[in-house]
């Protein structure tokens with residue numbers, strides 16, 4: 316039987332079997348997808364598969380107006396040709412009116428209004444089209460199958476059951492649905508703009524920090540869903556990807572296939588966990604803040620995965636310092652539980668400037684104060700954690716990678732390692748790093764370091780200084 320660490324998302328029956336044997340108690344969420352195609356002819360394969368589960372003849376095809384090529388062939392026209400020979404196909408072309416299309420309610424509503432009597436929806440595009448199609452089909456209440464043809468390896472969000480939607484300018488994760496089937500055509504994604512591919516590679520850097528955050532949160536009693544399987548399905552193949560990172564720019568087919576597999580597994584890891592924790596920790600919190608800062612200044616938001624890659628290096632330095640030098644006997648436990656009023660002040664100081672009405676700060680505080688309450692409730696767990704520190708350290712050392720190694724892999728791939736390469740200035744980046752723990756009700760290493768008195772300007776300078784020595788960070 317295939318082991319979890321060699322999981323192939325294109326062989327879902329084997330993957331589901333391996334997951335069942337790793338999870339005899341049934342703690343993980345099921346994967347409600349029927350098929351994933353990763354290969355050289357995935358477009359033909361998904362169009363053929365559609366016929367085997369289509370309940371009728373009406374298809375809604377959703378895409379944006381950008382032509383996408385596979386070799387010299389226009390992919391959207393090819394799919395339209397393949398489908399219109401068999402079905403009644405209605406085309407919806409989304410347009411951003413001069414800008415990139417945005418995943419918001421209005422665009423989702425447009426898809427829902429076009430669904431009419433559609434027996435299925437096929438979305439062709441990147442993360443935004445996919446998020447919109449998932450949101451629209453789910454919100455329509457019509458339980459019709461959703462097929463996605465992924466045109467770029469830019470993020471891990473294709474094979475999961477949530478959509479990142481813009482609400483009043485702020486990105487919010489909404490539970491939606493998994494696609495019924497997903498196709499990644501390797502010949503097609505190899506032709507996508509390379510910076511988008513590097514963004515997908517960067518998004519996966521979180522694999523070396525987020526699961527450790529999740530495990531820490533579990534050990535403190537702040538998270539009840541922890542399971543080792545989501546990390547196990549990612550780690551081995553993701554490590555292979557790191558080692559071969561330099562081959563991405565050579566357009567190496569095998570390395571692209573590994574990237575496609577690992578990105579898909581990363582989405583599935585979040586799906587089976589029932590939350591984004593296996594792929595989103597301290598590094599993603601920093602990126603959420605950077606996105607909010609960009610929104611508030613009306614400046615362009617940098618590519619998600621590119622930011623995640625650079626932020627992951629900083630988070631991995633924090634993990635490295637923590638694992639190397641944390642000494643439980645130096646900790647005065649009672650001083651690790653700050654007063655609510657002090658934290659409220661900190662949250663408002665951090666976020667008040669984001670919008671005129673102070674709505675962002677209100678929202679952050681609402682979420683943060685829940686974390687503060689749970690942290691207090693888990694004081695005994697924290698004491699137990701301190702006494703079991705050597706065991707924890709040993710385990711986490713096997714989950715993380717040395718920051719210098721991660722950085723070298725990113726540099727070999729040609730991925731950006733500094734925020735300034737993405738148009739993010741040093742002050743904004745420092746603000747995001749410093750305040751990332753105040754943003755959400757998610758316990759990560761940054762919280763642990765803050766409560767134990769480490770997460771201050773000196774420490775942030777230490778992290779960014781070490782990053783600077785490897786040509787990364789600010």
Ligand SMILES: [Zn+2]
Nearest residue numbers: 471518619623
């Ligand atoms: Zn991400």
